[in-house]
Amino acid sequence: MKPLVVLGDVMLDVDVDGTVDRLCPGTPAAVVDVRRELRRPGGAGLAALLAARSTDEVLLITAVADDETGRALLDLLSSELTVLSVALRGTTVRKTRVLVGGQSLVRLDTGDGTADPAPVDAEVERALRSAGAILVADYGGGVAGHPDVRRALTELAPTVPIVWDPHPRGPAPTRGARLISPNLSEARLFHRPGPAAPGSGRDAVARDAAGPDVVELAANLRDDWLAHSVAVTTGEAGAVLADGRRVRTVPVPVDARITSSAEPDTCGAGDCFAATVSANLLAGATVAEAVSDAVAAAARFIVAGGACTLSVPVDPAVPVDPVVPTRPTPPRLGSAFDVAAGIRAEGGRVVATGGCFDLLHPGHVSLLRQARALGDALIVCLNSDDSVRRLKGLGRPILPARDRARLLTELASVDAVAIFDEPSPVALLERLRPDVWVKGGDYAGAPLPESEVVHRHGGETVLIPTVHGYSTSRLVAAAQVSG
Template identity: 45%
Template sequence: MSATGPLVVVGDALLDVDLVGTASRLTPDAPVPVVEDVEARERPGGAALAAVIAARATRREVVLVTPMADDEDADRLRALLAGRVRLVEIPATGGTAVKRRVRVGDHSVARIDSGAPVAGLGTLPAEAAAVVRDAAAVLVADYGRGTTADRAVRAVLAEAGGPVVWDPHPRGADPVPNARLVTPNGAEAARVASAAGTAAGVAAQGEGLAAVGARAEALIRHWGVGAVSVTLGARGALLSYGEGAPMVVPAVPVTGGDPCGAGDSFAAAAAIALADGAVTGEAVAAAVAFAGRFVARGGASAWDVEAAPEPSPAAEPGADGVIARVRAAGGTVVATGGCFDLLHPGHVATLRAARGLGDCLVVCINSDDSVRRLKGSSRPLVTAADRARVLEALEFVDAVVVFDEDTPAEVIGRLRPDVWAKGGDYAGADLPEAAVLRRWGGQAVVLPYLDGHSTTALVERSRV
């Protein structure tokens, strides 16, 4: 493994085309919509999409090793990849695989596939073998077109220099035994475990975690790989090493978005994390979070849209996205702030009351440096990242933002809430935050505070 080597993606590159239009009527001869004013939007698909996603998420060079035909569709795919990833082509027979989705707004109504499967790849080019051997990590994006079944490809993958993440396909080949992590979705895991039969151990029935865990264990025995992470969509992912209790990583709920490409984004993020030295569990946790953000930003449809800077881990899920959704629906945005060092009943009562004033609650918390300046060198007792995680676990908190200033004035100005709620005995006083809110017609309010509870008092009592 080369710590400074590239991230290499091996697999079947496709050309994806979205035919996006409008529909306001059905055809007279069948109950299907008439799609009009169609606009064609092309993008990389399959392994090519996984490579582009990875390239946008890492500073490493990303190399795509894939069969490429000699036709106009392949030329268009090459143009889409140019400047984004380094392309190492494997000579291919058969036409370029093209998937066309007919979409009305954000909804797909049909998919049309064309292109013959790749066959007879022949000898693997020396450049392809070299980049796989020198890779920091290898992502195999199998789309069932024959690449991963080729003997030359499998021989090179068996000698990969870095950890191998294998994203399987129902029509694809089995992962190579040296794969560190295999990432089937729930349906794929159930299908393969069932087809493997007694050779893999009969997987449990149903969709509960026990059944998913049993299938993952069966697949590890069947494939002889290091670990299997079954992706479960909005439920997150389950990671099994084949024995012991599995690890389950819940997903942050996502409203709207496009799930197309979510599996590619998960596998790409896991491979990046392993390339950077993460252990498998850390890689899966990072992949779940990344895939959620990918879907929320528009999924594969937004593959070439510049993403906003990734939020701090202490500030997930993103406040900007929460606020945008509430405002789009005509709702009221409420925000509040404080140190929230050692969450206690007084905090909980104030936060619950604040959430009742609107349609979302964003909590702005002082950074560790800010708390030290305000409270002294012995504080905070809990880091900002951990304070944020505790707050996000409350059902009435929709997002958390960490600010480094001594007052929340700057973060209030950025978020522009409709209501700023402050807990404590401030009734009748002119709150300093009120002047900031007046700029856009916002309102500062005071909420009753549960008397007898404060972090300072808790700390003093603990010293007695």
């Protein structure tokens, strides 16, 4: 299969998470005690990372400077996809959110980089010409407006599906795009209705978020941009798709809707939508099929915690190395519930993760060490023997629950283990109420029933990248072959 090429502007997104319990002397400014720093690719980098989770080969064409921020971005991206850079004038953009209690206190933006319009090199041209599908993730930084890039996109549009996620500060999409996907507020900005006949209501298109006006808006933008299709995403209402001459509403599936009363973090939902559409078109889906799947994927992405689930914890003292925590001294004793209660009494953060953990391997150890770095204690919710058997079939688990629990508690990163019999640890999490629920990055875009209960109790879900090549099932299969 040909690669999916993602084209657009990248930035480094940083979340500085802390607590506030005092004001700066002599001023009303809050003092934030920093607990951790998380980094992730932003903009087209996030879209490319999400696409790489569902597509075999992803190439990212962007503009990155050779500075600390640019190098950090490349470190986050290069393990999962290929990055090709056009020249950047200025410095790589970095956006830092300071969060307290999960709420954004302030955002600090640095970097002034824009793509240099100088001719691109032959490698970039070859990458564009090799694409099976192209996603333009425009963030107004000049990559989508590069003359050579626009010329190539115009030439390729008749034969290569192009998905364009536009930005108000960016250029108009090139003609012939297979799908353009603004959100509703962007769509209102993009459409400039001309004089309307008295009583026609056409100028209400840019004001109203409801029903018929969004339908008209999607159809008008499709015509304005000379595109095959336009999908206006409308948050929890799904999307309105103008596909050819037909306009329809694509709702969020019932099983993907947010049921928690907590305000979800929607950061990255548009990137997830565009990446999913592009991957589906690459695989041969129709636009309607791709949009339907993308609406569901974006909703589940938000339920799972949004873009922050792709963040990597960073120790400020050692920026390139995720924190490797050690068990508190002396060790915490008692049940998982005792440990959780003790941590809360000290004002700390309880982290939980779950799984079968049948035959511990380096992938497990990596996930547990990184999970422990997100808080003050890590509790593992462990599937019982019956639960593993129902999930994995006869012959599993290889080790009984008591042995799996004993091995886990021997790890410095694990503070307690709680065993559950159900298919998922939802009931257990109702009692534990962790501040952070951790799963492997291979769950990105998948529904996580645990997230709803965690979010309802004020917690968050974090997905941690998995170590490629390790799984218990693969180890078992290899052992059977060698035996």
